[in-house]
Amino acid sequence: MGICGVSWTVLLTLLPQAGAEVGQDPVVGTKINFEREIEPILAARCIKCHGPDKQKEGLRLDRAASAFRGGDSGEPGIVPGDSARSELFRRITANEHDRMPFKGEPLTAGQVALIERWIDEGAIWSENGPVDADQPTHWSFQPIGDPSPPLTGRSWGSSPIDAFVLRRLEEEGLRPSPAADRVTLIRRLFLDLHGLLPTPARVEAFIRDRREDAWERLVNEVLASPRYGERWAQHWLDVVQYADSHGFEMNNPRPNAYQYRDWLIEAFNDDVPYHRFIFEQLAGDTVGVDAATGFLVAGAWDQVESKLPADVALQRQDELTAMVNTTGTAFLGLTLGCARCHAHKFDPVPQRDFYAMTAVFAGVRHGERPLYSKEDALVLSQRAETEVEIESLRSELPRLRPAITSRYNEERFEPVHASAVRMRIFATNGAEPCIDELEIWSGEINVALTAVPSSSGDYPNNPKHKLEHINDGQFGNPRSWISNESGSGRIRLDLSEPVMVDRVVWGRDRHAQFADRTPTNYIIEVRVAPDRWTMVAGSQDRLLAPPPPGSIGGEDRLSSGTSEITRRIFEAEERVRALKTASPDMVYAGKLEQPGPIHRLYRGDVTSKREAVAPDTISVLGTLGLAMDAPEKERRAALARGLTDPSNPLTARVMANRIWYHHFGTGIVSTPGDFGANGGRPSHPELLDWLARQLMRGDWSIKHLHREILNSSTYRQASGPSATGLARDAGARLLWRFPPRRLEAEVIRDCILQLSGSLDLSMGGPGFSTFKPNDNYVRVYTPKETTGPTEWRRMVYMHKVRMERAPLFGAFDLPDAGQVCPKRSLSTTAIQALNLFNGIFVLQQAQRMAERLTELGGDPVEHAYRSAYGRKPSTREASAAETFIKEQGLAAFCRAILNSNELVFLP
């Protein structure tokens, strides 16, 4: 609470004053009446600061929901039936500076006792009290409207967008500008959508295209180009604070982050529907689009681990906060990170919501995971199925008995009345089977000793191996029986009288000298009636023996073939081994694991855990209905579905506004990452809703929304100034003109490379660095002095080093990827001027541009003007240029062109 740090003297402790104030002498046995006994206390002592006029710390005690929920601290205000856990009770009884009321004397002991009893009795609130609607009133939480374009006084424009814009202009006494000329239009469109210049030939063709839908055709062509994805992915990379390094003090490279960047470029180019776009970034791993979840871990990661558990917990909480915050900013336009320590100061986001969102991401850790191809994904799914099969086979294994040994085997069975016992052997681990003793136990008596042996045949002429050795009570190879058939044989003992038997014990050599000749496949049967034998034991339920040390292969394994289950497991394991995938690429898209419970943290302090919180979306959007221990993947998938529910008032509005912002330089809401109470208000609320509806009705197609905007007359206005316009609305927020503005760093660099003929348009892959390589423990990023063709690709492929300014172009307001950047600043500085005028890169490209102009032949001035500005020079400009070139050379002329305002401003 805000009063901490202020100490004041406690005037009174809770004196047992049995005074005569309100609500004294509650009748024992009668429940406390809220209206009569409690409400007057609250009204007299609390409501001034926690009521309709002021809601200090977000608490009002004149409304049940707020009183029960509690204030911004997140501690429950009133827990019915439990005064001890109720913050209200704690604060009126607290010592020193935590005590409420903050000003004046404490409540009397009688009042305290009343409140305590009222809470313990269940805290029954007034039945006729004011209804606590508790619905957010802020505009962005209201359902998205379905407005019709207004009727306006003048006829202007072809699109519903224009009607909305025109009405607003008319209200301010402003008028739209005339349509821009075709050169301006095509340059604007290319720079806006591709971040590159149209070639002179393309400009020429557009100027000559007299078809009625020439512009619409051009828009379609430009949207279909892969250059579009490269440009618009950059806007999204800013929002999610993408970088190719981890940040913080070590700032090591993140070499497999680029796969997310490439996915993003492809997603824009393929016009992946926006709801799908969201789903894949939050839970792409559930649908085989692993690279997309690079979104989750795009932020900074501190690799330096403290030994202190609290520091480690804090670092982890920082990571999770970044995930929650980026999700909020990107998809909802809400600054959810604000609710980490207390309820959001401006928006209806209680602290608990922050931790519910934290629980959604609690299983995501920074790191890489394999990125499989589609074919390999299929193999993997087969492998996963087989592994499930193995698992289920293994689940039967505990029922199997120990593996056969050559030394000692015990066969226990349900006691059975038997007159004879026999063992039939079908396989051994080599040669004729050998048994040194066959014991038949009836309780504590070995009844075999008095039985009569017989067999299928005995090993001939060896004194060590005789039939009578089978039940002579002596162990070891020299006192054993061996069959006369390789791999099989039968031995039988007829008991002296029928008796209950319950186990048979046998071995091949109980002195452990020999391990060969051991039966591996056998059954043991008892004779229960003169002509009826029943099997009581066998090798079928025995485990596979591990191969003996020193043995080669599996032939020594005692029970190969003894157990059907083990054989099936063995086969399945072979199949898994055969299901090979190519060694996968890795992608920095997060390591996923099932997390433990997430707790609300009192004041965001990792050492002050409060109640566990189930994964969920923010409460103002409803609930995902997930269990506390919901599977990790399901949490993210459910959140994604919740975010794109058409009834969500934020998602479509936020994206429509983001698109508008990048086309016009300012959003309809000027704060594209904050649609909360502290963000900007929409300049054209109905237009925003109309655009959001268009986005949803067009199956969430982003390109569809681009088309709606680009085909409007609003977009196609001239950008020249007007005195009235500048005086009333210098920033052209109301769009009396198309607002001209400086191009971003990426566009300036790419255009320079384009004009010099150096631009390499190859797409995707690990990208390039403008820093020298080094392997320090803590990375040092020293810029390369010069660049060559490797670095002459589009800047979206340049390694983004967190917190390190890119050489030369870093000065042009490139975000540092330290925080989300839903909106770039656009500043103009002397350092920018120095970099662009003196930087080796620009000088080198000016030289190359001069060489190119010479190679092309013809008039270099005209060609330079047409490539850079899309137009021919005026006579005066041409003659000034020619004079300058004559005196200072063509390269100097190109250096000036590359620095000129006409090049670096979006017209």
Place this chain on the structure above:
Amino acid sequence: MGSGLGVMAMANLLKAEGLLADDALQIDPGAPHAARLPHFAPRARNVVVIFCSGALSHVDSFDYKPELIKHHDTPLPGGDGLLTFQGANGNLKQPLYKFRPRGECGKMTSDLLPHIGELSDDLCYIHSLHTKTATHGPGENCMSTGFTLEGFPSMGAWATYALGSECDELPAFVAIPDPRGVPQSSINNWGPGFLPAAFQGTPFNAANPVRNLARPAGVSAETDRATRAYLRSLNEEHMARYEGDFELAARISSYEMAARMQLSVPEVTDLSSESEHTRRMYGTDDPNTNKAGFARNCLLARRLIERGVRFVQLFNGAYAMGEGVGNWDGHKQLKTDYDVHGPILDQPAAALIRDLKQRGLLEETLVVLCTEFGRMPTFQENTNGRDHNPKGFTAILAGAGVKAPFTYGSTDEFGWRAQENPVSVHDFHATILHLLGLDHTRLTYYHNGLQRRLTDVFGEVVKGILS
């Protein structure tokens, strides 16, 4: 140009309708560094921060603890099983450098930094600082930006955003990295965060001037001048079609400022005009090249302040060479490390303060000597060095508006935890802004949902040290 008025008019119109987030300041993009008024009469016009990167041990330098000497090699009371950043701790260890009374005030400081100690009559020691983290990167972020995370505007960015600059030939905010390299948090220490890039620190030092400042090799002075003039004519031609557009005008004037810097920066970094006496005082020609390099940076700092640069942040210590090798991070062999680092910092930094005073500049300049956190009064288990200690450390203020000689706050008897009058980093920042005439609660900038401040939602001005 009348457009400035236009901006204001519309700003008001939009603000009334709630269409404009409530930025505290309206900056003219054509002149982002125009001098602006503070909230109230300032005591300091300029600031020099000497940032000792790597965590300078307060118990071995400025914070004299007789009990630590008395209890040498005994366990730290209450430190049973104490884990700090790198793990377990051994016994208390007395300072590795002898403390003596210095200055007329007799302030006890150690032989590690005797030159600075001798200036104690002009210094205000704050012994009760504490911070939020025991990790260098976040710690430096916190000291320079008020936040442990990256991406927040630095102190110097806030100061120049608020006040602009009195000098239109040099950047308003200059960061001077140590000749050995950059500190842990590198440019985040002088970054603009979400403020416009115009307010970032421009990094250069006496050895490495501003990038891309000089006329490029292979371009003659005549061609360079003529190209600049031709560019101007191109831009004016273009401007004629956009009359009144201040963004375009701002870009034209930025090239003019750049041209002025091409003259002024080489001038300010050229130390040859300094007298032999001055150079000797700083040690700019010392045979120890690291010391000479830092001395030249200190002398450069004075020259920048002299020319009206608003905020200078001077770094002592670089990180990339490894723990303790290039900075104050003495984990394992503190004495060996500090025998190297002490002389590099001591004489040059003391000379800077003395020089500013001799020239009367200290009356308008606040000098801050700080570090990201302190070190433990114990040695780390099985080492001869001290671990990180965010619970108590020392900073020094000198100059405009600050009591001297003065000592404020204290740590406990061993120098472990801030005890008397604890000063948080937010309090420290609030005080620095206060000396510049700025109310830290009113200096705000809207970013993504919040009116952000240097001091987050905390900070109290430390009134006790104000003169």
